[in-house]
Amino acid sequence: MTDTPAEEATPAAPSRRSLIGWGGAGLALGAAAAGGAVAMARTGDDVEPTAAESGAAVAFHGTHQAGIATPVQDRLHFAAFDVKTDDRAEFVQLLKDWTAAARRMTGGHAVGEGAYGGLAEAPPDDTGEALGLKPSRLTLTIGFGPSLFEKFGLADRRPEALVDLPTFPGENLDRNRSGGDLCVQACADDPQVAVHAIRNLARIGFGKVAIRWSQLGFGKTSSTTPDAQTPRNLMGFKDGTRNIAGTESDRLEKFVWADAKDGSDWMAGGSYLVARRIRMNIETWDRTSLQEQEDVFGRDKGEGAPVGRAKERDKPFLKAMKPDAHVRLAHPDSNHGATILRRGYSFTDGTDGLGRLEAGLFFLAYQRDVRTGFIPIQRSLGADALNEYIQHVGSAHFAVPPGVRDKDDWWGRTLFSKEA
Amino acid sequence: MRAARLSVVTAVATAAALTAVTGCAEKSDGKGAGAIKVTATDSKCEVSKKEFPAGHIELDIQNKGSKVTEVYILFPDDRIVSERENIGPGTKQTVTAEVKSGDYTIACKPGMKGKGIRQAVKATGGKVAKRDPRLDAAVAAYREYAQEQADATLPEVATFVKAVKAGDLAAAKAAYAPSRIGWERTEPVAESFGDIDPKVDVRADGLEDGQKWTGWHRLEKALWQDKKIGAEEKTLADQLVTDLTDWQKRVGKADITPTSMANGAKELLDEVATGKVTGEEERYSHTDLVDFKANVEGAQKSYELLKPVAKENDAALTTELDKQFAALNTLLDKYRADKTSYDFVSYDKVGKDQQKELSDAVNALAEPLSKLAAAVVK
Numbered sequence: 001m002t003d004t005p006a007e008e009a010t011p012a013a014p015s016r017r018s019l020i021g022w023g024g025a026g027l028a029l030g031a032a033a034a035g036g037a038v039a040m041a042r043t044g045d046d047v048e049p050t051a052a053e054s055g056a057a058v059a060f061h062g063t064h065q066a067g068i069a070t071p072v073q074d075r076l077h078f079a080a081f082d083v084k085t086d087d088r089a090e091f092v093q094l095l096k097d098w099t100a101a102a103r104r105m106t107g108g109h110a111v112g113e114g115a116y117g118g119l120a121e122a123p124p125d126d127t128g129e130a131l132g133l134k135p136s137r138l139t140l141t142i143g144f145g146p147s148l149f150e151k152f153g154l155a156d157r158r159p160e161a162l163v164d165l166p167t168f169p170g171e172n173l174d175r176n177r178s179g180g181d182l183c184v185q186a187c188a189d190d191p192q193v194a195v196h197a198i199r200n201l202a203r204i205g206f207g208k209v210a211i212r213w214s215q216l217g218f219g220k221t222s223s224t225t226p227d228a229q230t231p232r233n234l235m236g237f238k239d240g241t242r243n244i245a246g247t248e249s250d251r252l253e254k255f256v257w258a259d260a261k262d263g264s265d266w267m268a269g270g271s272y273l274v275a276r277r278i279r280m281n282i283e284t285w286d287r288t289s290l291q292e293q294e295d296v297f298g299r300d301k302g303e304g305a306p307v308g309r310a311k312e313r314d315k316p317f318l319k320a321m322k323p324d325a326h327v328r329l330a331h332p333d334s335n336h337g338a339t340i341l342r343r344g345y346s347f348t349d350g351t352d353g354l355g356r357l358e359a360g361l362f363f364l365a366y367q368r369d370v371r372t373g374f375i376p377i378q379r380s381l382g383a384d385a386l387n388e389y390i391q392h393v394g395s396a397h398f399a400v401p402p403g404v405r406d407k408d409d410w411w412g413r414t415l416f417s418k419e420a
Numbered sequence: 421m422r423a424a425r426l427s428v429v430t431a432v433a434t435a436a437a438l439t440a441v442t443g444c445a446e447k448s449d450g451k452g453a454g455a456i457k458v459t460a461t462d463s464k465c466e467v468s469k470k471e472f473p474a475g476h477i478e479l480d481i482q483n484k485g486s487k488v489t490e491v492y493i494l495f496p497d498d499r500i501v502s503e504r505e506n507i508g509p510g511t512k513q514t515v516t517a518e519v520k521s522g523d524y525t526i527a528c529k530p531g532m533k534g535k536g537i538r539q540a541v542k543a544t545g546g547k548v549a550k551r552d553p554r555l556d557a558a559v560a561a562y563r564e565y566a567q568e569q570a571d572a573t574l575p576e577v578a579t580f581v582k583a584v585k586a587g588d589l590a591a592a593k594a595a596y597a598p599s600r601i602g603w604e605r606t607e608p609v610a611e612s613f614g615d616i617d618p619k620v621d622v623r624a625d626g627l628e629d630g631q632k633w634t635g636w637h638r639l640e641k642a643l644w645q646d647k648k649i650g651a652e653e654k655t656l657a658d659q660l661v662t663d664l665t666d667w668q669k670r671v672g673k674a675d676i677t678p679t680s681m682a683n684g685a686k687e688l689l690d691e692v693a694t695g696k697v698t699g700e701e702e703r704y705s706h707t708d709l710v711d712f713k714a715n716v717e718g719a720q721k722s723y724e725l726l727k728p729v730a731k732e733n734d735a736a737l738t739t740e741l742d743k744q745f746a747a748l749n750t751l752l753d754k755y756r757a758d759k760t761s762y763d764f765v766s767y768d769k770v771g772k773d774q775q776k777e778l779s780d781a782v783n784a785l786a787e788p789l790s791k792l793a794a795a796v797v798k
Contacts, residue, residue, distance in 0.1 A: 082780075084780060084784065119794045119797070119798075120518045121679050121682075121683075121793040121794045121796075121797050122790070122791055122793060122794030123790045123791070203787060206783045206784050206786075206787035206788075207740070207744055207783070207784030207785070207787060208784075210776075210779075210780035210783065210784070
């Protein structure tokens with residue numbers, strides 16, 4: 001990943017977001033939400049890159065993959081793939097080809113020999129819709145699902161932490177939006193750049209991998225830059241106030257980055273990703289009284305302050321909240337300190353055929369081990385008052401390998417390479 | 421039936437895309453430093469340069485005549501390099517093409533009829549355009565195949581039409597899918613005659629304003645949805661024979677080139693990917709898998725004919741194509757009990773997961789197939 005470039009994290013001008021004041025916040029939400037000793041006492045709108053300023057490139061090479069602790073971009077295209085080949089060499093070659101393409105695209109370059117100027121008889125290597133666009137802080141992050149380890153003789157390399165997620169109360173998972181042998185998370189400030197990246201990787205992969213499902217997201221719902229304004233979710237609430245910042249290396253080491261001594265040496269420097277598609281019952285939520293909405297979250301709607309407090313970043317007094325309040329249940333103090341790094345996005349996929357907005361939160365959480373991260377938090381949220389208004393409909397879990405070190409390295413080398 | 425939305429004009433454009441060896445018609449970018457000016461009138465076709473360097477060329481065409489015209493760049497044997505149709509009187513258009521060194525003809529066709537008024541031109545320098553006799557043989561063999569398919573289709577259509585006219589629902593249903601196989605195998609060629617496809621293979625949602633719904637799918641709806649055959653259907657059945665006879669007569673004259681064969685093969689897979697795999701094509705009869713198989717067979721025929729040359733230029737590509745054709749055919753075989761028959765499972769019995777599996781297999785084949793044309797002309 002690439003440590004956070006300071007100049008990107010702290011530009012001078014107020015952001016479009018802070019001016020318009022939309023965006024969303026993580027739903028499942030307030031795992032890392034709510035106060036804490038490190039909370040920064042900021043007031044007023046903080047700043048984030050504007051669209052124009054956010055055109056820069058994020059370094060592709062690094063100890064960790066970019067797209068985890070990197071300041072959260074505005075847009076998402078997430079895709080889960082099934083592996084279609086049983087030829088290990090062919091799959092490894094694909095990972096190398098993908099790495100080369102990802103290296104080019106994150107640098108703002110077209111794939112292969114480009115989108116034009118080549119043989120007139122052949123389709124161009126690059127699909128071309130990102131031509132002329134800036135890199136837009138595009139990050140591409142790959143993850144390997146539990147099912148991948150059933151292939152290519154990898155069973156004994158499956159990390160212990162990459163558990164099959166248990167069934168959680170109230171979820172109604174659609175298997176066509178769940179699972180996958182591998183995933184690629186594309187985040188960028190320009191949606192076209194993110195879509196272009198997934199589209200080109202899918203194209204390179206045809207015959208070797210096939211897209212199983214994918215999700216577009218907008219209006220990031222969590223921030224890894226704590227001096228920025230906490231975004232709001234589609235329910236209109238700030239959530240994720242205490243998310244881990246990209247600069248908090250101690251908390252990243254403790255809660256996000258896997259270590260060789262965790263059991264899988266090939267995962268050192270990697271992380272574990274849980275992706276959940278959380279549908280919101282937008283219409284019923286909108287018909288709910290303000291008091292109930294605030295009770296459900298345990299925050300006020302305007303300021304985002306925890307119950308009984310004045311400011312968003314004031315330390316929450318959990319016992320003042322209703323026992324089933326979302327912030328109360330999600331707070332580390334209610335979960336033996338369980339902490340995750342969230343970088344979720346809102347989604348709106350039109351309407352659902354019944355005229356209801358097909359919308360919600362696409363929750364993405366990174367952690368060192370889901371058994372001490374997402375799972376206890378989500379269990380705790382079984383009693384969440386918010387559950388009346390949301391439902392988890394998609395789910396996936398991936399081992400996200402360490403970063404690509406240099407131009408000779410490739411995604412998944414530590415898993416697939418013999419010498420690694 | 422990619423031609424769902426094909427008007428006659430766009431169908432002609434499709435034909436152009438199929439026949440262009442190395443050409444493309446596009447808007448001028450306003451540069452045109454080395455552009456060749458073509459001045460077309462009702463009786464003349466003047467070109468500003470008769471000799472120009474090989475490579476990227478641009479024709480700046482001005483129609484000073486009173487008739488709509490079209491302008492072609494042709495190989496000596498009349499194969500089309502690039503073309504532009506529907507150039508109205510008093511208007512300007514640009515045609516661009518990549519040409520290797522050799523002799524060419526520029527032709528203007530006032531009124532868009534006949535062989536046109538011709539000018540011999542020459543491209544010099546660079547690589548010499550050489551024709552590989554194996555590719556000529558491939559084109560000849562494919563032309564023969566297209567004719568055979570049309571010839572074999574007419575009796576099948578006659579059986580279908582006879583059943584319709586006899587009011588025999590069951591017999592008509594049984595004869596419906598087989599009557600389409602030859603057409604589906606050679607669809608890109610059939611579609612190159614822009615006026616036939618909209619008459620015989622259009623679906624209800626592909627009709628343009630004022631267009632009457634005729635052809636196979638109109639009868640499909642009568643048989644499966646309305647479950648009745650009336651006087652109107654019998655008339656339409658006769659019309660289908662007339663239109664397909666027209667196809668049979670003209671198919672031998674289609675413009676076919678090695679690249680149009682290669683791209684046609686890919687287009688057949690695209691047909692599958694957009695219409696068949698979703699069950700949209702045969703929404704009443706659910707015989708989509710028959711069309712699916714026929715499209716794959718047609719694509720494979722083109723491929724096999726081009727393979728000797730393609731293999732020489734890009735062995736990895738042909739290895740991949742062999743593998744993916746085999747994989748798709750194996751998958752399709754799961755949906756029929758007898759591998760020599762075209763009795764496939766009804767598509768409404770094919771589950772979502774199975775459709776996904778078929779879709780993935782089509783993508784796995786179509787992506788490398790899109791590179792076949794380049795491997796042929798390398």
